[in-house]
Amino acid sequence: MNWTTLAGFSGKEIIAGGILGALIALGIVFAILVVAALYIYGAWAWMTIARKLKHKYPWLAWIPIANLAMILQLGGFHWAWIFLILFPIAGWIALLVLGIIATWRIFEKRNYPGWFSLSIIIPEIGFVLYMVAIGFVAWMDRKKRL
Numbered sequence: 001m002n003w004t005t006l007a008g009f010s011g012k013e014i015i016a017g018g019i020l021g022a023l024i025a026l027g028i029v030f031a032i033l034v035v036a037a038l039y040i041y042g043a044w045a046w047m048t049i050a051r052k053l054k055h056k057y058p059w060l061a062w063i064p065i066a067n068l069a070m071i072l073q074l075g076g077f078h079w080a081w082i083f084l085i086l087f088p089i090a091g092w093i094a095l096l097v098l099g100i101i102a103t104w105r106i107f108e109k110r111n112y113p114g115w116f117s118l119s120i121i122i123p124e125i126g127f128v129l130y131m132v133a134i135g136f137v138a139w140m141d142r143k144k145r146l
Contacts, residue, residue, distance in 0.1 A: 042131065043067065048138040050074060053109060068099065074109075075102020107133070111142040 043062045050058035053074055060070040069079040081098055084091035103117035116137070119129035 038131070042134065045131075045134040045138040046071065049106065049110065049134070052138075053106070068095070071099060071106070072102050075099075075105040077102055107137055110137045112137050 046061035046067060047058045050061055050070060055070065055074060057070070060066045065082060065085065068085075069082040072081050073079050075098075077098055081095070084095040084098075087094075100117050100120065103120075104114035107116050108114045112133075116133040119133055120126050122129060
């Protein structure tokens with residue numbers, strides 16, 4: 001008798017558990033890489049937008065929460081509105097509305113339709129559309145329409 005039969009597990013169950021554990025670990029690593037890639041893409045896009053709009057500190061795009069303050073500033077709001085984040089639910093909703101208005105103004109400054117900023121509130125696909133929109137605004141220069 002060996003220890004696996006004493007514990008009530010067969011060799012096949014141990015191997016299956018090991019494979020399942022490896023797949024879960026691989027999934028977690030993949031999820032972390034995807035989140036990191038999306039964060040890098042978003043920060044790089046916002047830094048590019050801030051540079052094109054001549055913001056004094058475009059590197060703020062890389063710092064969580066400070067990047068939201070930078071977006072508010074680019075949209076014509078005072079950076080201190082970021083403190084709404086300290087008030088759960090009501091403050092977060094107000095900050096979301098201010099963020100959408102600020103993003104609308106930023107998109108219009110870059111000669112893109114402001115309504116692109118509303119993409120973030122579309123269920124399920126809104127985040128993807130928002131990431132595409134900030135990519136266009138950051139890296140595609142558009143001539144002003146007459």
